[in-house]
Amino acid sequence: MPYVIGIDLGTSSVKALLVNQAGRVVAEATRPYPLLQPRPGFSEQDPEQWVQQTISVLQELTTHSQVDPEEIEGLSFSGQMHGLVLLDQHFQVLRPAILWNDTRTTEECQEIRNKLGPRLLDITKNDALEGFTLPKLLWVKKHEPHLFEQARFFLLPKDYLRFRLTGEVHMELSDAAGTLLLDVIGQEWSQDVCAAFGLDRSFCPPLVQSHQCVGTLLPEIAGQTGLKTTTKVFAGGADNACGAVGAGILTPGVTLCSIGTSGVILSYEDQDRDFGGKIHFFNHAKPDAYYTMGVTLAAGYSLSWFRKTFAHQESFDTLLRGVEQVPPGSRGLVFTPYLVGERTPHADAVIRASFIGIDGSHTRQDFVRAVLEGVTFSLQESIQLFRQAGKRVHTVVSIGGGAKSDVWLQMQADVFDATVVKLNHDQGPAFGAAMLAAVGCGWFSSLDECSQQFVQYEAQFTPIPENVHKYEELFKIYQQVYAQTRALNQALLPFR
Numbered sequence: 001m002p003y004v005i006g007i008d009l010g011t012s013s014v015k016a017l018l019v020n021q022a023g024r025v026v027a028e029a030t031r032p033y034p035l036l037q038p039r040p041g042f043s044e045q046d047p048e049q050w051v052q053q054t055i056s057v058l059q060e061l062t063t064h065s066q067v068d069p070e071e072i073e074g075l076s077f078s079g080q081m082h083g084l085v086l087l088d089q090h091f092q093v094l095r096p097a098i099l100w101n102d103t104r105t106t107e108e109c110q111e112i113r114n115k116l117g118p119r120l121l122d123i124t125k126n127d128a129l130e131g132f133t134l135p136k137l138l139w140v141k142k143h144e145p146h147l148f149e150q151a152r153f154f155l156l157p158k159d160y161l162r163f164r165l166t167g168e169v170h171m172e173l174s175d176a177a178g179t180l181l182l183d184v185i186g187q188e189w190s191q192d193v194c195a196a197f198g199l200d201r202s203f204c205p206p207l208v209q210s211h212q213c214v215g216t217l218l219p220e221i222a223g224q225t226g227l228k229t230t231t232k233v234f235a236g237g238a239d240n241a242c243g244a245v246g247a248g249i250l251t252p253g254v255t256l257c258s259i260g261t262s263g264v265i266l267s268y269e270d271q272d273r274d275f276g277g278k279i280h281f282f283n284h285a286k287p288d289a290y291y292t293m294g295v296t297l298a299a300g301y302s303l304s305w306f307r308k309t310f311a312h313q314e315s316f317d318t319l320l321r322g323v324e325q326v327p328p329g330s331r332g333l334v335f336t337p338y339l340v341g342e343r344t345p346h347a348d349a350v351i352r353a354s355f356i357g358i359d360g361s362h363t364r365q366d367f368v369r370a371v372l373e374g375v376t377f378s379l380q381e382s383i384q385l386f387r388q389a390g391k392r393v394h395t396v397v398s399i400g401g402g403a404k405s406d407v408w409l410q411m412q413a414d415v416f417d418a419t420v421v422k423l424n425h426d427q428g429p430a431f432g433a434a435m436l437a438a439v440g441c442g443w444f445s446s447l448d449e450c451s452q453q454f455v456q457y458e459a460q461f462t463p464i465p466e467n468v469h470k471y472e473e474l475f476k477i478y479q480q481v482y483a484q485t486r487a488l489n490q491a492l493l494p495f496r
């Protein structure tokens, strides 16, 4: 039977899935890599680690799965968005990648808004936010001119990984949408934006569609991974676009909640819509389609930060043990997840997280539940924006590491007041990447057709009316914390 591989280059780890023609996951492998935080607000990774850990997960898939590598027809990618990988004329990486959750670029964002005015929204469909790629380019130009002088072009994380596996340089459309250099509706690099910031068009790599075949594996990569030089490589998509594909979000109606390092609420759009930059608007991995999205910067990261800081050797399952016994509201403890600043609905690089209401009787379980609740409230702020824009949010497909916990899934149903469903596997974006490879290989004529066979839901969580009511009250309290801690965090900034 033929197989495909989906690779998700996440922020905490790379995951790879081996998927058969019936859409079943027959093997999976994961390898972590560290987040480098040299200064508060800085967030970087070493692209070489992405490459080496990907080779390692592919090796594991071919070694442990018993599948003949000849039968693995193709592979594709999903990747953390917006990260800047700067390359010189010899394709050498010039500095560590600056990631999506890095907030050093507030000044550059203002410069972009000032220079482009309303054209920014017309062309790119988005506001200038610290996480996006263009502000990062301008930051390097200003603060590291000696490096910028050597730069010939830039790539995004999974596009760099694909380049290292194939030797071919491209950027894929759904990810290019998050650079602030793309004309999102025209689906081409914006000459206007490039010119406004003195960037030569050759700085932006050739654009490709998600399901497009861009080459095959380099001989040394085939040798190291156990795959074949004939394995076809398809472009792939932004992790949230791939998460939507993997969750079957290919028509309007159903909403996506993804809790990875970030947290995302996403909704399919079949045409251009104007949200005034309040939520992101990007190209989907499905041709000529789009999606809207609100982002919590530290969603799963809030839980992993808590674990690293207060329960270092424990698994997430152990950490979460007993939280179902804690009542909604964590006995009067509220957490806001602003560990690295925030995006939606408060685009604010200075705000930081709080626990409000700590009582001498609170236990660790209360704190853990408060973290889960705070992250979920933050996602509810995006759901509220969607509902205010006239969208009906009645069913939410939940994916990402956070969907591994049934307690968290039930909490999502109660806070969102919507039915929450989970997939029959726990790897949404990697599965979406595998679907792109399946369509690219010609197994299906479209992603919609592939989705009918591949996407299956396993469990459903319905809102518990009593909890919905409690969370409505608690959400009002949660929402006050941002405004009430803003000035305090401004004052604390010099001490960070």
Ligand SMILES: Nc1ncnc2c1ncn2[C@@H]1O[C@H](COP(=O)(O)OP(=O)(O)O)[C@@H](O)[C@H]1O
Pocket (backbone or CB within 6 Å): 009, 010, 011, 012, 013, 259, 260, 261, 262, 299, 300, 301, 302, 303, 304, 316, 317, 320, 400, 401, 402, 403, 404, 405, 408
């Ligand atoms: N068993 C679990 N229960 C609840 N949350 C979990 C569990 N395992 C992982 N997570 C959460 O998922 C996050 C990682 O999700 P993942 O989708 O792998 O992220 P990324 O794609 O950014 O690397 C962790 O930071 C953690 O908060």
Ligand SMILES: O=C(CO)[C@@H](O)[C@H](O)COP(=O)(O)O
Pocket (backbone or CB within 6 Å): 010, 011, 012, 079, 080, 081, 082, 100, 101, 131, 178, 239, 240, 259, 260, 261, 262, 263, 264, 280, 295
């Ligand atoms: O910045 C965004 C979306 O705009 C993030 O969603 C990144 O794409 C990272 O994703 P995860 O690693 O959390 O899946």
